[in-house]
């Protein structure tokens with residue numbers, strides 16, 4: 001278990017040991033924080049036939065089936081895009097009978113924040129009238145878009161990112177020693193940070209800043225630069241956000257807040273189907289140039 005989630009796991013394991021674990025558990029945390037690992041470890045514990053000291057034994061029949069990915073009472077539901085009603089109905093049906101292994105039944109719903117309203121309403125019934133020994137683990141990046149009725153029927157646990165020194169220690173175990181500005185930027189998503197450090201993106205922060213300065217000096221064409229950055233659009237907006245935050249720490253100005261919300265909006269709009277990423281990026285960068293912040297950096 002990742003060290004920053006150890007305490008959450010221990011707490012849930014203890015509640016389970018007392019037989020008080022809520023049948024609907026909502027784990028909320030940023031992508032790259034380790035929700036999957038926490039859910040898997042908890043599922044193993046719930047399925048294990050002879051758990052020891054709050055941990056799955058890893059040797060009973062149930063544990064071996066889980067390890068092999070063929071436990072009949074363990075269902076992991078995920079979807080690339082929205083989580084639709086058919087998926088939820090299918091999963092609810094699997095929970096309907098008694099457990100085949102005489103233990104608990106576990107359903108994990110990944111990206112639960114992407115459930116459609118119809119899917120969420122279908123799930124409500126299962127949450128309201130759970131079959132015996134059933135646990136539903138909902139994993140969500142945020143609860144903003146989730147139906148309040150779903151949230152209120154679950155025990156909600158908001159996972160917190162590691163403190164900077166804990167994160168640096170953890171990364172150190174992999175011989176990774178990032179600059180502290182990078183740790184600050186990705187501290188909320190340690191797994192994403194580790195992946196980023198192990199496979200650095202082609203485009204780095206310094207390159208982006210250099211190009212922006214060249215654009216500002218009129219030495220580049222905005223359209224051409226943005227075309228070149230199209231596939232890295234999310235990364236560029238991410239770097240921009242970071243740069244704006246740093247600027248804001250030095251000297252808070254209303255224009256920085258406004259630009260920051262533009263980058264946030266930009267990141268959100270990047271995932272809209274068929275969006276012209278180069279154009280979207282161009283609009284944000286134009287606002288940054290217009291604000292004259294680069295001349296002062």
Ligand SMILES: [Zn+2]
Pocket residue numbers: 047048049050051056057058059060061062063
């Ligand atoms: Zn076991």
